Amino acid sequence: MLNRSQPPVITPLSIAPFPGIITKELSNGLQIHFLPWGIEPILEIKWIFNAGSAHDGQLPFADFTAKMLKEGTRSYSSDTLADFLDFYGAYLEVTSGMEIASVSLVTLEKHLEKVFPLLDEIIFNPTFPEPEFNLMKERVLQQMLVDEQKTPWHARRIFLSKILGGGHPYGKVAEKEDIRALNIEGIKEFHKNHYRAGNGFLVVSGHFDINKLMLLFESSFGSLKDNEPALISNAAKHRETFLPERIHHTLENKEQTSIRIGHPSIKRNHPDFMPLQLANLILGGYFGSRLMKNIREEKGYTYGIGSFVSGFLYAGYFGIATDVGKEYVENTLKETLYEMGRLIESGVEFEELETAKNYYLGQMTANRETPFQMGDHLVTALVNQLPLSSLDQEFEKIKYTNQSELMRLYSTYVKPDNLLIVTCGS
Amino acid sequence: MELTEDKTIQSEQNKTRIDCKQRILENGLKILVHESHQIPRVVVDIIYKVGARNEHPDKTGFAHLFEHLMFGGSVNIPEYDTPLQKAGGENNAFTTNDITNYYLSVPANQLETAFWLESDRMLELAFSPKSLDVQKSVVIEEFKQRYLNQPYGDAYLELRPLHYKTHPYRWSTIGKEIAHIEQATLEDVKDFFYSYYSPENATLVVSGDTTMEKVLELADKWFAPIPRRNVPKPIFPVEPEQTEARTKTVFRKVPLPAFYRSYAIPERTSRAYFALELFAEILSTGKNAWLYKKLVKELELAQKVSAFGWHSFDPGMFTIEAVIREGKDIYQFEAELDKIVYNSVAVKEEDLIRVKNKFEADSVYQRTTLLNKAMGLAISDALGDPEFVNKEMDIFNSITLDELISTAEKYLRPENSNTLYYLPEEHA
Numbered sequence: 001m002l003n004r005s006q007p008p009v010i011t012p013l014s015i016a017p018f019p020g021i022i023t024k025e026l027s028n029g030l031q032i033h034f035l036p037w038g039i040e041p042i043l044e045i046k047w048i049f050n051a052g053s054a055h056d057g058q059l060p061f062a063d064f065t066a067k068m069l070k071e072g073t074r075s076y077s078s079d080t081l082a083d084f085l086d087f088y089g090a091y092l093e094v095t096s097g098m099e100i101a102s103v104s105l106v107t108l109e110k111h112l113e114k115v116f117p118l119l120d121e122i123i124f125n126p127t128f129p130e131p132e133f134n135l136m137k138e139r140v141l142q143q144m145l146v147d148e149q150k151t152p153w154h155a156r157r158i159f160l161s162k163i164l165g166g167g168h169p170y171g172k173v174a175e176k177e178d179i180r181a182l183n184i185e186g187i188k189e190f191h192k193n194h195y196r197a198g199n200g201f202l203v204v205s206g207h208f209d210i211n212k213l214m215l216l217f218e219s220s221f222g223s224l225k226d227n228e229p230a231l232i233s234n235a236a237k238h239r240e241t242f243l244p245e246r247i248h249h250t251l252e253n254k255e256q257t258s259i260r261i262g263h264p265s266i267k268r269n270h271p272d273f274m275p276l277q278l279a280n281l282i283l284g285g286y287f288g289s290r291l292m293k294n295i296r297e298e299k300g301y302t303y304g305i306g307s308f309v310s311g312f313l314y315a316g317y318f319g320i321a322t323d324v325g326k327e328y329v330e331n332t333l334k335e336t337l338y339e340m341g342r343l344i345e346s347g348v349e350f351e352e353l354e355t356a357k358n359y360y361l362g363q364m365t366a367n368r369e370t371p372f373q374m375g376d377h378l379v380t381a382l383v384n385q386l387p388l389s390s391l392d393q394e395f396e397k398i399k400y401t402n403q404s405e406l407m408r409l410y411s412t413y414v415k416p417d418n419l420l421i422v423t424c425g426s
Numbered sequence: 427m428e429l430t431e432d433k434t435i436q437s438e439q440n441k442t443r444i445d446c447k448q449r450i451l452e453n454g455l456k457i458l459v460h461e462s463h464q465i466p467r468v469v470v471d472i473i474y475k476v477g478a479r480n481e482h483p484d485k486t487g488f489a490h491l492f493e494h495l496m497f498g499g500s501v502n503i504p505e506y507d508t509p510l511q512k513a514g515g516e517n518n519a520f521t522t523n524d525i526t527n528y529y530l531s532v533p534a535n536q537l538e539t540a541f542w543l544e545s546d547r548m549l550e551l552a553f554s555p556k557s558l559d560v561q562k563s564v565v566i567e568e569f570k571q572r573y574l575n576q577p578y579g580d581a582y583l584e585l586r587p588l589h590y591k592t593h594p595y596r597w598s599t600i601g602k603e604i605a606h607i608e609q610a611t612l613e614d615v616k617d618f619f620y621s622y623y624s625p626e627n628a629t630l631v632v633s634g635d636t637t638m639e640k641v642l643e644l645a646d647k648w649f650a651p652i653p654r655r656n657v658p659k660p661i662f663p664v665e666p667e668q669t670e671a672r673t674k675t676v677f678r679k680v681p682l683p684a685f686y687r688s689y690a691i692p693e694r695t696s697r698a699y700f701a702l703e704l705f706a707e708i709l710s711t712g713k714n715a716w717l718y719k720k721l722v723k724e725l726e727l728a729q730k731v732s733a734f735g736w737h738s739f740d741p742g743m744f745t746i747e748a749v750i751r752e753g754k755d756i757y758q759f760e761a762e763l764d765k766i767v768y769n770s771v772a773v774k775e776e777d778l779i780r781v782k783n784k785f786e787a788d789s790v791y792q793r794t795t796l797l798n799k800a801m802g803l804a805i806s807d808a809l810g811d812p813e814f815v816n817k818e819m820d821i822f823n824s825i826t827l828d829e830l831i832s833t834a835e836k837y838l839r840p841e842n843s844n845t846l847y848y849l850p851e852e853h854a
Contacts, residue, residue: 002651004502004546008538013514014466014635015533039464040794082713087780089787108787135723142729142751145681149577253679255570288511300563303571323571355512362514366531369465370794 013361016368018391021378024214026222030197034213035205035378038371041109043206046375047123048383051101051194054169054233054312059178061190064136066096068187069103069195071132074125078132081118090115092122098170098312099233100383101194106372109207113216120220123195128187137179144176152323154249155258155424162420163317164264165241169234170315198226203378206371235314240264246421257326257425261336262319263418268311268384272409274394275401279409280309282348282356283339284320290339291320299335301328309413313384318413326425333421340416347407360398443816444799446631447638451645453654454626458803458812459641460633462796466534468634471800472544473808476622477524478601479594479740480660487601490521491565491610492618496528498557500547513539521599524739525808529797534635538644545648548628551619558612565607569600577680581747581848588674589688589743589844592663624655629807633800662740665690671840675847682729683750683853685759686846688743691735691837695809700821701833702735702744707781708773709733709746709766716766717746726751727759733767739809744837756847770834778827785822 022034053062070092071078085092090107092115103123107115147153157173164171204213242264266273277285284291284307291305305322324332348356367373381391446460481488496519497506510517510530517530532540573579583598590596601607630649632641668690692698709716710733721728731748746763750756792798806814 002647004542004549007503007509008536008542010513010539011535013533014535016466038794039462040790042790042794079714079719083780086712086714086784089784106791108790135726138726139722139729142682142749145752146577146729146749149679149681151575254575256567256575286511286516288507296564297560300560300567303564303568323567323575325567325570355508358514359511359516362531362533363516365465365514365533366467366516369467369796372794 010358013358013365015361015365015395018368018377019374021388022210026218028197028222028224028226030202030221030224032202032204032214032217033378033382034208034210035203035371035374036208036210037205037374038207041207042371043107043109043112043204043208044372044375045105045119046203046379047103047119047200048203048379049101049103049195049200050099050231050233051190051199052097052099052233053172054098054235055194055231056169056172056234059182059186060172060174061182061186062096062101062194063174064182065187065190065194066094066101067136068128068133069094069122069126071136072127072129073121074127075121081122085115085118088115092118094122098235102379112208116216117220126191128184128191130184133184133187137182140179141176149251151251151254151256151258151424154251155260155422156321158247158249158422158424159260159262159319159420162245162247162422163242163262163319164315165243168240168315169238170312194231196226196228197221197224198228199230201382203375203382205375205378233314235312238314240315242420244418244420247423249422249424250426251424252426254425255326256323257329257423258321258323259329259332260319260321260422261333261419262317263415263420265309265316265318265413266311267314267316268380269313269386270311270316272413273309273311273316274397275405276309276409276413278356278360278398278401279406279413280307280318281360282352282406283307283343283414286356286359288355288359290343291336294335294339295322295324295332299328299331301325301332305332311384329423329425337416340414343410344414344416347403347410350403353403353406357398357401361395364395364398444793444802446803446812448812449642449645451625451650453650453652454624455645455649455652456629456807457641457645458629458631458807459636459638460631460799460803461637462633462799463635466635467531467796468534468537468540468632468636469529469531469796469800470537470540470544471527471529471631471633471797471804472548472628473631473804474526474528474623474628475808476526476627477522478597478599479523479662480622481594481597483594483597484606485610485614486597486603486606487565487599488606488610488614488618489526490599490601491561491607492615493519493521493526493528494561494565495551495557495615496547498554498561499552501550501552503543503546504552506543506547509539510543515540523595523599525805527801527804529801531797537632537636537640541644541648544630545652548623548625548649549652551615553612553616555612558610558615562607562610565600566604569604569607573600577678578684578749578848580678581684581686581846584674584676584848585686585688585745585844585846588672588846589690590665593665593740594662595738595740595742620655622657624657625649625652626654627657629804631800631804631807633803634796665741668842671843671845673845673847675849677849677851677853680848680850682752683756683850684848685746685748685750685756685763686848687746687763688844689838689842691742691744693741694737694739695814697821697825697829698833698837699735699742700818701825701830702837704778704781704822704825704830705770705773705834706733706735706744707784708777717763720766721748721759721762725762727754727762731763756849760845764840767838770831770838773827773830775827778825778830782822786819789819
């Protein structure tokens with residue numbers, strides 16, 4: 001007779017090692033990291049530049065420069081460029097984050113040679129046409145009118161601007177007047193200084209012939225001369241000035257209140273960063289977390305609550321985010337502080353830790369599936385100056401994190417008496 | 427072995443195909459297996475052929491509420507999530523108007539944990555009153571978060587009943603109103619379970635680092651003993667043909683006016699649906715999309731605008747939605763929009779080739795994940811043919827320019843349209 005109350009035995013989890021990375025240099029020293037991965041005939045080329053928002057001065061040039069690269073080049077208008085990409089089913093996207101901007105080309109392997117020249121076009125020959133620039137500014141401003149009605153939007157912006165202390169390069173939020181003040185000259189200047197061969201590197205992941213690719217890269221980019229050094233962001237020297245405080249932003253007639261709480265934490269390449277992710281998982285990082293169990297599953301105050309530790313090259317922060325029925329705000333805060341305190345005082349049960357560890361290790365494997373994900377892991381390691389061996393050691397580190405290690409992590413990195421608390425709602 | 431059917435779908439050289447093997451157990455449960463050994467991981471997807479369209483008009487939102495209750499413990503297992511997480515797994519689910527889909531992913535050597543958990547909740551739920559109370563509250567917060575607390579969140583709660591007069595698609599999966607969720611009883615829950623959660627009303631898809639033999643061995647152990655419940659085949663009312671344009675205006679606390687338009691179109695598996703998907707792409711996707719180029723960029727009437735078909739099993743909606751720019755007139759926007767939408771003859775052969783190429787590349791990108799492959803098979807099977815997912819690109823490729831234009835002309839007509847003007851309160 002089948003015993004359905006007896007779970008099947010859990011054997012040690014299957015884990016895959018990170019595949020070998022091949023690093024090559026062009027004749028001018030530009031580094032390219034190749035990561036062969038996957039069976040589908042596709043690949044992604046990412047060109048990473050030290051050109052994120054932490055390289056900005058007062059105005060958000062980094063973000064808009066990234067947005068404007070595809071708006072027209074020496075040989076193509078933005079329309080022709082878009083048609084050309086669509087015709088080959090390729091994607092060329094530019095995104096900017098805190099430290100870096102990333103130009104990504106995704107294509108079927110069979111169309112690589114056709115779309116490859118577009119990299120050179122948008123990175124080194126953009127024209128930044130004035131009408132497209134003005135329309136883009138206008139659209140961003142109009143979108144803000146809609147976003148301003150959303151409680152999570154305000155709560156998140158206030159949280160970001162305060163979490164590392166006012167004025168931190170990682171805590172920039174653009175106001176409408178900042179966007180209005182942007183000009184083409186500033187965009188061109190930012191582009192000239194940041195999108196240079198000597199200010200970045202490349203990652204290629206997916207299905208490809210490495211020799212063929214090296215020939216393409218060498219002929220297009222091998223002769224680019226750049227004697228300037230790579231740039232270091234403003235976050236490198238900035239001192240954090242965090243102060244705990246409670247801030248409420250009123251938006252009328254809202255059914256729910258958005259809550260964001262947190263405090264500064266460690267940077268991405270701190271040796272405790274990965275184990276702290278595990279500790280955070282237990283507090284509020286997955287469906288089985290203490291916060292989800294208490295505030296969603298026991299009390300039903302919210303559709304979801306989550307905590308996170310975000311780490312960058314020079315700083316990091318810890319946060320908790322949720323949207324709750326407006327009548328539940330104080331109880332949610334009370335229960336959240338209670339869960340933080342309980343972990344610091346009593347740590348976690350053995351079973352609870354085993355569950356979280358296995359879940360976490362399982363997730364790490366699951367997140368190493370597509371060439372796009374693999375490329376991202378490699379970029380994260382390189383940008384945060386982590387050794388490539390860390391990509392495999394992360395598994396070991398999580399596996400050997402025990403209960404007493406977690407006690408140390410909670411008492412060192414969770415500070416319920418030192419919180420920024422932001423609420424936005426009626 | 428309790429196997430009654432053996433049909434192996436032939437594999438082809440084409441790398442974008444999702445190969446699969448198929449069996450049906452004696453209790454009616456269909457099993458599809460796609461083997462892929464890239465990472466040591468397996469996805470299990472169970473689709474139940476029940477969605478919001480199966481609900482009683484006075485008990486709407488129930489299929490979705492029920493999806494939440496499926497995580498509240500089953501007859502032999504008090505809690506679903508923890509044992510799965512302990513096996514290194516994760517899971518989620520979603521409900522549409524047509525189906526409810528549960529999916530999970532586990533390390534390759536923990537597949538049995540997935541079968542143990544999923545078979546017990548197919549066998550019988552715990553039906554705990556506490557779980558019902560909490561999930562009612564969670565779903566009510568979800569209702570508020572997604573539909574009430576954000577600008578334009580309730581637009582489709584208004585557009586659906588304008589579009590559908592008799593078919594149960596006239597309500598959203600979240601339900602018509604919060605009261606329906608508040609009133610749900612444990613009796614309703616049991617009723618729903620025994621009516622729809624039955625092996626012969628489900629398909630189990632396994633994709634990843636495993637084999638057909640392993641899956642069948644586990645299925646025989648865990649799923650084969652579950653009794654068939656003889657789910658009646660539901661008959662849905664057929665929507666009467668629309669003969670004149672319908673409009674509605676609502677006033678809400680929003681900063682900018684918004685525009686929602688739907689046209690009645692055929693079901694997901696029809697050729698017309700595919701032709702309209704191609705036209706929607708030309709209208710709406712990318713920088714050179716007709717709607718963006720004319721209405722956003724050139725005339726500066728809209729902040730954003732898009733067009734898309736709903737993937738519904740029964741005859742569905744082709745919708746266009748837009749946020750109007752500050753100070754611009756929504757009716758002027760509409761007049762300009764009509765000129766574009768009713769001009770499908772302007773589509774050129776090269777537009778069609780471009781869109782087909784793009785769809786082909788997109789389908790390859792999507793198939794880089796086990797979950798997308800499993801879900802593609804599961805939904806195809808619920809539509810009546812597990813091979814459908816592998817035929818879609820051929821259908822797209824077989825649509826000619828003439829067919830695209832004539833289909834757009836046939837369905838995108840003013841008399842076949844429903845328009846919702848969603849205006850800021852100060853315009854009232």
